[in-house]
Amino acid sequence: MTASGREKKFRQQPRVTVRLEAVWAAGRYAVLAALCALCYGNTLHGELVHDDVWAIVNNPDVRPGSSVRNIFSNDFWGKRMADNTSHKSYRPLCILTFKLNILLGGMTPLYFHVANVCLHCAATCLFMYTCERCVFGDQRLAIVTALLFAVHPVHTEAVSGIVGRADVLACLLFLLTFLSYIWSVGECVTEDSLPSTASLWSLLLSLMLGTCAMLVKETGITVFGVCLLYDALVLCRKPLAHHLSGSRGRDLLHICTPLIKRACLISGYVVIIMSVRLWLMGGSMPLFSEQDNPASFSPNLLTRILTYSYLLSFNAWLLLAPIVLCYDWQVGSIPLVESLGDMRNVATMLLAVVMIALCLHCIFSLQRQNNREVLVGMLFLVFPFIPASNLFFRVGFVVAERVLYMPSMGYCILVAHGLGRLCSVAGRWGTTFLSVSMLLLLLLFSWKTVQQNNVWLSREALFRSGIQTLPHNAKVHYNYANFLKDSGRHPEAIYHYNIALRLYPRHASAMNNLGTLTRSPEEAEGYYRKALDTNPQHNRALFNLGNLLKSQGKEKEAEALLRDSIRYGPHFSDAYSSLASLYAEQKRFAGANEVYLKGIENCPDSSDLHNNYGVFLVDTGEGELAAAHYQQAVRLKPAHYVAMVNLGRLLRSSNENQEAESWFKRALQVTRKVDILTPLGALYYNTGRYQEALQVYREATSLQPDSTEIWLALAQVLAMAGHSKEAEKMTQDIISREGSCIECYRLLSAIYSKRGNYTEALEALDRALQQNPSDVTVKAELYFSKGNQLREMNQLDLAFESYKLAVELKPDQSQAWMNMGGIQHIKVRWSTAGKFPCCCFLVLADQGKCMKNLKDGTRQFCPPFKNPSGIHLAPPSVC
Template sequence: MTAPSLGKKGLSLPRESAGPEVAWAAVRFAALTALCVLCYSNSLHGELVHDDVWAILNNPDVRPGSSLTNIFSNDFWGKRMADNTSHKSYRPLCILTFKLNILLHGTTPLYFHVVNVCLHCAVTCLLMFICERFTFEDTRLAFVTALLFAVHPVHTEAVSGIVGRADVLACLLFLLTFLTYSRSVGLCLSEDSLPSTVSVCCLLVSLLLGTCAMLVKETGITVFGVCVLYDALVLCRKPLIYHLSGSRLRDLLSICGPFIKRACLISGYVMVIMSVRLWLMGGSMPLFSEQDNPASFSPDLLTRCLTLSYLLSFNAWLLLAPIVLCYDWQVGSIPLVESLDDLRNAATVLLAMVMVTLCLRCIFSLQRQESREILVGLSFLIFPFIPASNLFFRVGFVVAERVLYMPSMGYCILVAHGLGRLCSVLGRLGTTVLSVGMLILLLLFSWKTVQQNQVWLSREALFLSGIKTLPHNAKVHYNYANFLKDSGRHQEAIHHYTTALRLYPHHASAMNNLGTLTRNPLEAERYYRKALHINPQHNRALFNLGNLLKSQGKEREAETLLRDSIRFGPHFADAYSSLASLYADQKRFAEANEIYLKGIENCADSSDLHNNYGVFLVDTGEGELAAAHYQQAVRLKPAHYVAMVNLGRLLRSSNENEEAESWYKRALEVTRKVDILTPLGALYYNTGRYEEALQVYREAVALQPDSTDIWLALAQVLAMADRATEAEKMTLDIISRESRCIECYRLLSAIYSKRGNYTEALDALEKALQQNPSDLTVRAELYFSKGNQLREMNQLDRAFESYQLAVELKPDQSQAWMNMGGIQHMKGNYAAARMYYQQALLLTPGSKLLKENLAKLDRLERRLTGGA
């Protein structure tokens, strides 16, 4: 291999004719773009799955109304970086792209996928460009590198999974950083000097781009190591070796000044941004559990070393032969290597031999200036993988295919280099055979990529694929069980939770979730307590057990458990709501209010917490303040129809009917549910808009045809809309299905009474009373209605008896007292009439009718007295 000529701003290859070369370059870029689109076109209609839900749908920082400053103070999942429970993954620029996606197209998954595929196309094309300019002299090898990268199946998680955008975008910025840094270095003016920095602007831009790469994903910072190494061994290679091995060693510092300045600048800058990064983390590393990375938790040093070394070869195998791919490699997927006689150690040794051979080859070829391809391949392979290697700090996974996106560039370069070397040795026939073999490999990789994309189309497809691929992995059974639980397929969920526990008995979350599915309270309690035995700080198990005990009346223990749930999960909004409701039930309103406020402080983005606090405020007479929290719930979650309905009810109670109606309709735009339709129908009914009420209640009945209450409400509207025959028929139909429907008999009585059929109306009320309602208020109202019917029938004595029974059950019935007084008045029992009138007046002192009746009574008594 001949040395490249050095251009003014970096490496360049000689050009014989620019026109055809530009055309061929355009063809190559177009072919790569088309290939990427073809391979990933079937991923475009996938859902937001797995981590996408937490990073996008459940991430408060991504929502349109959220503050941009939160993105730069919170982690990738929306938690504060300084929080002990934070994942410490600081990727604000990636979150900004998610936020931009939502601002432009909402949460429609298609546009998220389109962006990911476009980014993959850009990375592939840029990789070929860099390989042409800085790695290979033969552009065909650069094209082969990019082809292999475009179709490699290990990229499906990064490209088809939206969260993988962090890896793809960081890779793009990684390459741009490398490109601008290389262009900032000039040519060697003489054998006695190193290349100078010809473009300070490019150098500063490379620092900016590298920082952006780190702010997209942490592994992006490794590009600075690649740049310095490339500078030292390629850009400065010949003169640096010359001075290191020559007699002018004393002048080394002055001669190597340009390189040393660049290296010091990069090193100092990396130290500064790493210090800032550590400061943002609150000076602590993320906390992981044993199931996240079992090898790093092993107490045996030999096991740790052997397993972590084997994982390097396992990752290498995924690059070489991506046959078995899975979205999750945790909890039993890769058993620990616990002894030297484990056959898997052979893979570790083989990988070590290959890497040592490549490194030696790179070192020895420095003298012959043939190291560029191997050096770039190794640096692109090794440096981006270092953060995932457990070498410097513990990571939260065993194997993650998405982290291989950047290292795979180096793998592709090394494969292309090997292919080029073999072609030069084997001749034309061998080259043809190798070309056919490479074409077959590309086709196989393309087929595997298209097949693997199907896995990422939905939650069910993803989780089910995990079970088919790694049936011995407890985590995939747990994830699939969660999906089944959310889908209402509880028996299947129980089976997979049980399987997860059989494979990994210490899975506290599986134990807890299994408890939520059992119908037996004693069995559920047993599961919750087992989960807490495994992990005493499992805040959801504490929450579930606390709620269970609260429902059983064991309030003291429930309070303790719910407080612990908050202590170990300070951002778990449901625990605050549950504890506050416990206090509210005990009439400890001040404490309940304090818990709600503390919850809102720690979980300011919880729409449910704001809604629940609004309900509490309404119950305690703080309606105006409640309205603000309902509105905040809707701002946080624009689809929170429960808060909209609650706000509508609150406005309705204040007779703000137009605003209430608008909120009900807004809720109906989110979903057509009975819980929304019935209060809207009641609003129309109470404001005399009977036709609209009929339309709403008919829709509600269609959604829930078994609901007696909705049928009855519909019959009541028909009765008020002067469609008594339909109302009567519908009410009788309800009674035929539900003979103890007291309200149905009351409605029938009202219909008959309106027609003047007092006997039938009285009979309907008698049937209602025969049901012996347990509610004293309902019985009192029935006796009052019966008294009214008897009074209409001029059966005054019986009417008086009914009114008497009504006030015995409910003494505050002013109208019953007044009617009793009226009957005595008509019968000439003026003293008794006065007593009943006065009793009614005590209950309703502003009643004009009562005052008029008392005045009439006074006149009658005076007349009688005067006559006497």
């Protein structure tokens, strides 16, 4: 081979090596992403469950029409940050991702789950990259770390639950911030100098990314502490150790200037953003209840310290052995540690020993080279967990698996480091055994993750799993009872509410909800009052008791309770509607209007409140303003079919039939319900579109086959459409099921009368009168119809008596009076006819003329009218 040939071969080898490394790197990341997708692929068809409903479905800030400005002034759940009832969780960037999800794919849960799985894949791949560049010298250990992170079962809540996106996205931004900070620090030129800031832009980028991490979830701010300690103990370790051990310690301050500048910049920036964060909170901390975090409400300092310490070891155990997992660890799941003799203190002491040993290891390893795994593992494990430790402020949970998403990075690093150390001293067979063991652990974790994902597929699966996992947890029984209540399974709901109260007798919400399921008003009142004894500011118990007393006529007490419900829950829209309806019933329309306006001011995103105000405005004669509120209700909640139907009815009353029909049809696109079909059918019926009315009413009967009213309406449409036989048969069927159907007999009478079967028509009316209707108007109309049938049969005396009974029941029946006068005229009883209050009586039936009596005793012809029967007199308006 010639010299030029050898040179060409040596030039090609590095290129081949680079390509192979690139392919190998791409393969590693592809396998890692595929493993994440396989482990969480079964979550894609899950529902929005538990906190997802409150953070997404019921959150006004997430809706497409809402203002983006509100996202930056409200908390994670859509409440104002300055509100006393706010959770104070400020995560606008996470809410923006929810809003983007809805803009791109609507409320379909699939796209939310796809986004979560993709974010988990990205976080896992970035974690492996971070381990390769900044933690391990051995690439294999970085892969093992990332594989363990990808399949760890404790991540199921963060990835399967959509609300957990805050933790996953914060972890991703945490790693990006960390890497950006490291890129901003240059390398040591000599052992005498600390690395300077190589890229100010990278440093500023790290500040921006860290801020974004905090705006996704509060724990993201801990990345700045990790960056500073990594800078001092890893990047600057060698120069610092050299100067601390050497004779030039007096020059240390001058040498450390680059580090001090970075530390001052980071620290000052953290102080600023934390001050802004506290300002957004309105200067107050979130208010949690005892059931959220029982240890923090214990008056005994020793109990608080021992319980908080034990919870640290409990979280560590969840990372080590995620055997028992649950979506909620509140209310009795973990009893308080109240004495030094509690055996659980052993776990606390064991954790303390391990952590002290790891810290000492980090200190002693400062002089060594390439021994940063334990230090980074400790930083990643401890710092992200500090906000959840109750060390600086009270948190709203006992244990939450999703908050372990970021700390688990440190756990995975420590496990991989331990595995590497064991393999280095175990020999070939020992290494093989450890490798197989690690593979089995990864398979076991993957299986557990897939199984745990099934728990998050639906509300029922989630709540049932909670009961099976922690049957002594009152909160899981309460949540499952809520699900059963919403599903209409009330006996089961009552059973689980009672269990929740047995486990936690002071559960005010369980008492309140149990009251709503109780049939006895006295028993319900007792539950509401017990709930208020436990928590006098329970706004829903105040609301329910107020409504109960309102239904009992105790209006003054009801008003006071509803006012208190608004005072303690100013954003509870139902309380405004109930109080306003009470005022409306009392004819205090100005007060009702004021309450509605105040409610809309405090709850501008409540579609139900706008709808109810629209109903009130219609009742008070302000239809145009009502239409605007109905439309606003639909804008706030595009699926608010009740507001659409109300708007359709309003337009129908104004004879705007085409627009009314469009709103009814729009409501039907949301759901096919009888409440929508019947007004649409009535519109078709009243406008003579009988075939369309038949189609609508037939669908209504299929949806609600037990409704007599709908079957009767269908029969009426059939009769008007010319299907009298089918209408008659259907009406007879209704009568066979419900013999007291007065309207059925009236319809039969009309059908028979139209055929000329006056005898059968008269019999149908008699059967209707035999039911003795309580409504005077209905009874009067029946007598009037009977008079018409008798008149058609030329039984004028009996017809006269029937008309007489009608006007005795309802004196304002002008047509009955006119027909009575007509009968008297036909019988040539002129003097008697003049005594009737009717202004007209028939003079020449064949010519269709009538006369009226004037005040001076003379008579005058009325304008001509057409009446071929010669019986019915002209309506009063003609005269």
